[in-house]
Amino acid sequence: MTMDHALPETLTIRFPKGAAAPSPEAEAGIDRAAAVLRAGGLVAIPTETVYGLAGLALLPAAVERIFIAKGRASTNPLIVHVDSVAMARSLASHWPESAERIATACWPGPVTVVVPKGAHVPDEVTARGPTVAIRCPDQPVTRRLIEKLGAPLAAPSANRSLRLSPTTAAHVLESLGARVDLILDAGPCGCGIESTVVDCTVSPPVILRPGPLSAAALAAALGEPQAVAIAPQAESDGPARSPGQSTRHYAPLTPVEVVDSSAERVAMLLREGKRVGWLTTRGADPTTRRIASSPDVVVVPMPEDPAAHAAMLYAVLHAIDKRSLDTIVIDAPPDTDAWRAIRDRLARAAAPAPADGDADGD
Ligand code: AMP
Ligand code: MG
Numbered sequence: 001m002t003m004d005h006a007l008p009e010t011l012t013i014r015f016p017k018g019a020a021a022p023s024p025e026a027e028a029g030i031d032r033a034a035a036v037l038r039a040g041g042l043v044a045i046p047t048e049t050v051y052g053l054a055g056l057a058l059l060p061a062a063v064e065r066i067f068i069a070k071g072r073a074s075t076n077p078l079i080v081h082v083d084s085v086a087m088a089r090s091l092a093s094h095w096p097e098s099a100e101r102i103a104t105a106c107w108p109g110p111v112t113v114v115v116p117k118g119a120h121v122p123d124e125v126t127a128r129g130p131t132v133a134i135r136c137p138d139q140p141v142t143r144r145l146i147e148k149l150g151a152p153l154a155a156p157s158a159n160r161s162l163r164l165s166p167t168t169a170a171h172v173l174e175s176l177g178a179r180v181d182l183i184l185d186a187g188p189c190g191c192g193i194e195s196t197v198v199d200c201t202v203s204p205p206v207i208l209r210p211g212p213l214s215a216a217a218l219a220a221a222l223g224e225p226q227a228v229a230i231a232p233q234a235e236s237d238g239p240a241r242s243p244g245q246s247t248r249h250y251a252p253l254t255p256v257e258v259v260d261s262s263a264e265r266v267a268m269l270l271r272e273g274k275r276v277g278w279l280t281t282r283g284a285d286p287t288t289r290r291i292a293s294s295p296d297v298v299v300v301p302m303p304e305d306p307a308a309h310a311a312m313l314y315a316v317l318h319a320i321d322k323r324s325l326d327t328i329v330i331d332a333p334p335d336t337d338a339w340r341a342i343r344d345r346l347a348r349a350a351a352p353a354p355a356d357g358d359a360d361g362d
Helices: 024-038 060-070 085-090 097-106 140-149 169-179 215-222 262-271 286-292 306-321 337-350
Strands: 009-012 043-045 052-056 079-081 111-116 131-135 182-185 196-199 206-209 256-259 276-280 297-301 327-331
Touching: 009 024, 024 043, 024 052, 024 140, 024 182, 043 140, 043 169, 052 060, 052 140, 060 169, 085 097, 097 111, 097 215, 140 182, 169 182, 169 306, 215 337, 256 262, 256 337, 262 276, 262 286, 262 327, 276 286, 276 306, 286 297, 297 306, 306 327, 306 337
Parallel strands: 009 182, 043 182, 079 131, 111 196, 256 327, 276 297, 276 327
Antiparallel strands: 043 052, 111 131, 196 206
16 A cells, blocks of 8 residues: 555544443544555554554565565564454464463453464564464444454554654554554543563563563462563563563653652763753652752652552653753662563663664564
């Protein structure tokens, strides 16, 4: 499918959770998106985590277009989005008990299971690997779209490779522009960070990427308190060992520093004549307020609750990245399970850019 437009159309679709059926207008918008996808086009879709850049997962030409639109390395596999556990099973050559437990307990929701791939799943989707990553998003517009298509959607985050993920339709338009054919706008994403990815091909299952669903929640879903391990690279700065785990990822253009003593670091940068953005949960502290009186600092008070923090993190980074500041300083979050996903994303945002441009994240 060739793109004959300058910029994609954005359709606003309201289909509130819990509503029995979409309005006729919403239904018509979802039909338009289905038609674009059936023709091999790309549609930006809302999910509860971040906006996705979707194409038909079983159509190799559409999948290839996703990689081109993002500038994504072909070695980095895509997550396949389904509307049901039944559709997920149809994509796997073997459906492990752990995947069944997680899917039954947590879907629709922000957790992706990695399982052995079915023979009909194109190699392009899985980066030629033997496994496929699958999730069912908790977003009624997108689930309805998949249900209408009767087919799964491959959908990585709807941004150019290595950049910040989009949590609004406006972020998608800014990052991808005419590289996407249509944008479905269902408002800001609720979770705001990418799904938890769990490898269910090993026992016990291993968290490859921390996300909104914590290790404790997964262990509860699996029914055995110890039954989930965390991949060492999920929180380290070391070299990537699993696909898509590039160290630098989810990054604004402005350099990011994640530090324990953020007030001291900000004060030092200001003394050096730098212009600084400061994301802090200690906005009300007298020291913060004193430093904040400098015209060279933009202070963004962040919530102390991890879910609320995650929900606004990327939107804040998108906004502050436009201020042409020298550095963004961010409070290091607590080293606890509840903050693990945010710590992971911030560590990747702060990692140095690869000298050879050879990162495989997106
Ligand atoms: P995203 O780019 O946010 O859609 O997330 C895709 C990520 O899911 C990749 O970067 C990998 O980290 C992970 N992933 C997808 N497919 C697989 C797979 N088959 N095995 C392991 N991890 C996968
Ligand atoms: Mg991504």
